[in-house]
Amino acid sequence: MDTKQRILDEALTLFSEKGYANVYVGEIADRVGIKAPSLYKHYKNKRAIFDAIIDEMNARFAEQAKAMAVNGSDAAADSAIYQQMSEDHLLGIGRQFFLYFLHDDYNRRFRKMLTIEQFADPELAGIYTKLYVDDPMLKTDNVEIMTLHFYAPIYYLLTICDRDPAREPWALETLDAHIKQFNRLYGRKKK
Amino acid sequence: MDTKQRILDEALTLFSEKGYANVYVGEIADRVGIKAPSLYKHYKNKRAIFDAIIDEMNARFAEQAKAMAVNGSDAAADSAIYQQMSEDHLLGIGRQFFLYFLHDDYNRRFRKMLTIEQFADPELAGIYTKLYVDDPMLKTDNVEIMTLHFYAPIYYLLTICDRDPAREPWALETLDAHIKQFNRLYGRKKK
DNA sequence: GTCTATAAGAAGATAGAC
């Protein structure tokens, strides 16, 4: 990875742990293995590093959305989507989503950074809401509440683990129990 | 309100909007109507203001918990608690909880401040988890998932409104729809 | 592109008069 990208990477790590204001350029430079002034050959100033992270993220998620769009836009089938899935399939989807977002380094750091910075910058609040509210929710027909009932507990468990990673085993148990119960309440297929 | 308390109040407001590091002592002093150095007659340093907020919060919530304990510790009845309630009663509980936490100034500001600072300080993470995970959850018998299904969507809607207050009307509609659906899935009494 | 040296400014905190 080139220096310019490594700066972004280390900066994101630090921002996600301490927040933008608590991270000093010298700290980022240290981690990259250069001195602070060298960093200014790659980025105009500290804010430009932050903005570059946001830009990169927007690009990544746009790409992800494009890939999703292939199979995710069949609105007519939405209302039946949960009933048609087997419990095992639902469990798989839940676990996959949960573990991916929890452990994928980029997602985890970016989510934590947004959590910290959301109230200071309306643009960041908008990005957060888009990623964790608007994008995941199926709003067609009457499935909005069903999706809320499926998704909100998963989101809730995710934020708990972000705060306290030691709770992950409990969260995974709870996640499974949640989805089984969800399937009992909403589902038709039993296996 | 005396100056010492007003400092706490203005500091909490600022911390909840911008985070600890982005708030300057001079800014707090300005809002109180004094100069920064005067502030040091009331608190040893900036951190002491923050700590005093945490202490005051701990005291408030401890008191609140004591009041709750009078009627909230009947574990044996927990498993039936949701079934025995009418839909209107459930709706009332949900709305009351949601609106109180959203609009009570102290709760709102304190929650936002914790959201911002949680990753920088394990103690704050612990407080957040205690307030929004451990305390609200009934862990007795098999009600844990049922409570999760009732509570997680409410918590989720709360965080959305913290980020974007304009979504409150939508959140209230969604809240009602959630609870009605919850009651349909879990409840027995219909009115 | 990286370094050392350093400027420029911000922010926390203290001294001492009133």
Added chain:
DNA sequence: GTCTATCTTCTTATAGAC
């Protein structure tokens, strides 16, 4: 308890050599 003046430290950012 509040003020003005000031100190000190920290942090961003630039200058200029290599």
